[in-house]
Structure formats: structure tokens, C-alpha cells
Amino acid sequence: MDEALTKFALVEPRKARRVNLKYFVGLTFEEAAEALGIAVPTAKQWMAYAQAWLRVEIQSAQGEGVSPTD
DSSP: OHHHHHHHHHHOHHHHHHHHIIIIIOOOHHHHHHHHTOOHHHHHHHHHHHHHHHHHHHHHHTTOOOOTTO
């Protein structure tokens, strides 16, 4: 997970910060949105995007293909 998050931070640094604020700091969507200077819906969208990106990256690293129906 750490390796995937590091890689994600290289391509999407602000979205990676959102992930860090959730999992390592424990901020809510509202708190993270305020800290990042974005709207709450944007914070939610970023989190969904990050979770999907990280899932694909971790599965790829484990040699598991991700099918379009996953």
C-alpha cells in the first residue's frame, strides 16, 4: 500500500494528500475539504478516484489483472 500511495502521490499529489488526511490524520470529508481549500463534493470525488486508482495499482503489483467488470 505504501508503495502504491507513493506512486499515486507522484501523479496526483493533491489527491494523495486527501488520502493521507483521511487515513493517517483521520479527518472527515468536511475537515479535509477545508484543509485542502476544496468543496466537500470534490473531496468525496477525489477519495473515490484515489481508492479506485490504488486498488488497480495494488492488484497490478500483485499480478492480478483487473477486468472491466471489477
